[in-house]
Amino acid sequence: MTRRLLLVVACALVDADNRILIAQRPEGKALAGLWEFPGGKVDAGETPEDALIRELREELGVETKTACLAPLTFASHTYDDFHLLMPLYVCRRWTGFPRSLEGQAIKWVRAKQLRDYPMPPADEPLIAPLIELL
Ligand code: 9L3
Ligand code: MG
Secondary structure, eight states, X not given: OOOEEEEEEEEEEBOTTSOEEEEEOOTTSTTTTOEEOSEEEOOTXXXXXXXXXXXXXXXXXXXXOGGGEEEEEEEEEEOSSEXXXXXXXXXXXXXXXXXXXXXXXXXXXXXXXXXXXXOOTTTGGGHHHHHHHO
C-alpha cells in the first residue's frame, strides 16, 4: 500500500522555569482528548518554521520568530493512511501570553511529568530527548 507523507511541525514552548506547554486535542479532531506538543501541518509554500510560527499564533496567540526555534529531534510514525514526519522545535522566546484560541485545554508541565499525559503515538518518543535537554 502507498501512504502519503504528511509533514507536521510541533513545538515545545519552554518557560523560564523549564516547564513545557502541552495542549489537549479538542473534541471533533483526530486523536481527540490526547495531549500533544502544539503545531500542525506544513502548508504548500511554507517552510516548517513558517508553519510553526503560524500555528503558534493561531492556536495560542503567541508570536515568535525563526531565530527562536531550535530543532531538537523528530517523530516518524506510520498511521493507517499516511506516514507522519514531525520535527520538534524548542522555543524559549516569544511574545504574548499563551492562551487557548481553539478550544483546547493547555497545561504547563515538567519534562518528567509528560509521561502522565496520554499523547498521540507520534509524540511519545519526543519525551525522552526533552527530559535529557531539560
Ligand atoms: N499530530 C500529532 N502530534 C502533534 C501534532 C501537532 C499533530 N503534536 C498529528 C495529528 C494529526 C496530524 O498530525 O493526525 C495533523 O495535525 P492537526 O493539523 O490535526 O493538528
Ligand atoms: Mg494543530
